[in-house]
Amino acid sequence: MDTMGAASKIQAPDSVELFDRLGFHIALPVISPENCDLQAGELDALLGSHRTKSKNKIAGVRNLFARSPSVRKLAAAPSMLHLLRELAGLDFFPVRAIYFDKNPQANWLVPWHQDSVVAVEERIETCGFTGWSEKDGVHHVHPPAGILEKMVVLRLHLDDCGxxxxxxxxxxxxxxxxxxxxxxxxxxxTQEAAVVCGVAKGGILVMRPLLLHASMPSKNPVHRRVLHVEYACIDLPNVLRWFESQ
Ligand SMILES: O=C(O)CCC(=O)C(=O)O
Structure with a gap:
């Protein structure tokens, strides 16, 4: 998929300060509807093969860089890295990608939470890293807040989502x-006002992982497909390595 040149279409916020204050930004569509359909088609096939292997209704596929060269390329596209630099003022690299599809068979509610887990290559006990677990054969751990505060999440919407x-x-x-x-x-x-992040097909929601977020089941359960990519700007301490850094 050609995402080159998309940088010029990206609307940066007024300043890095605004993104820092709000913790999120919605970018206008940067990927054409045709390219969204192509990417979604490939990821649907991957999700379909996971569903066949799994007895549970699964709504997503993790660890996409090894599974999808096109996702790997898209996540590291100059236009994406440019957007993140415009928003957060730093150079980022992708460290994990997940594909989600809310649809009539998998239409879930996500309660309010922060994203506080990262995927690493190997379990190496390290000061400040707690609550180790394994998901899909990959080690996950809660890092110190300082690591999460330096990360960003990019959610590329492959369908209109309101x-x-x-x-x-x-x-x-x-x-x-x-x-x-x-x-x-x-x-x-319960006490603070929430903002609903409607994003057009091909548009991007960029957010900090510690931003409180939730989602309701879709009342209009057609596909709501999202490519979720996490980015870091620093290496992990004590020879820990990001699972999917490229
Ligand atoms: O895609 C959604 O509706 C929720 C996903 C989510 O909360 C997450 O990625 O942490």
């Missing part, structure tokens, strides 16, 4: 409160 279609809701500024306990998450979610 309030009726399971769009992500976010609480602006909540990423600046560090890693929150469950009771604090509930408190913020």
């Amino acid at each position: 309030a009726e279609n399971g769009a992500l809701k976010v609480i602006p500024g909540s990423h600046r409160k560090g890693i929150l306990k469950a009771e604090d998450i509930l408190c913020h979610a």
Whole structure:
């Protein structure tokens, strides 16, 4: 898929300060509908083969860089890295990609949460890294807040996604409160105004992983396909390595 040249279409926010304050930004479509369909077609086939192997209804595929050369290329495209630099003022590299599809067979509610887990190549006990687990054969761990605060998530929407279609809701500024306990998450979610992040097909939501976010089941459960890519700008400490860094 050709994403080169898309950088010129990206609308940067007024400043790095705005992204830092809000913790999210919605970029106008940067990928054509035809290219979205091509990418979605390839990822649907991958998801379909996972569903056949799994007894559970699965709604996503993890660890995409090894599974999809086109996702690997797209995640590292100059236009994507340019967008992230415009927003966060730093050079990022992709470290993990996941494909989600909300549809009539997999139409789930996601409660308010922060993304607080990263995937690493090997389990190496390291100060500040807790709660090790394994997902899809890959080691995951909760890193210190300082690592998560330096990361960004890019969600490329492969379908139009509005309030009726399971769009992500976010609480602006909540990423600046560090890693929150469950009771604090509930408190913020009940007391603070949320923003529904409608994104057009080919558009991108960029957010900080610690930004509180949730999503409702789609009331209009056609496909709501999202390519979710996490980016870091620093190496991990103590010889830990990002699982998918390229
Ligand atoms: O795609 C969604 O609706 C939610 C995904 C999510 O919460 C996440 O990636 O952490």
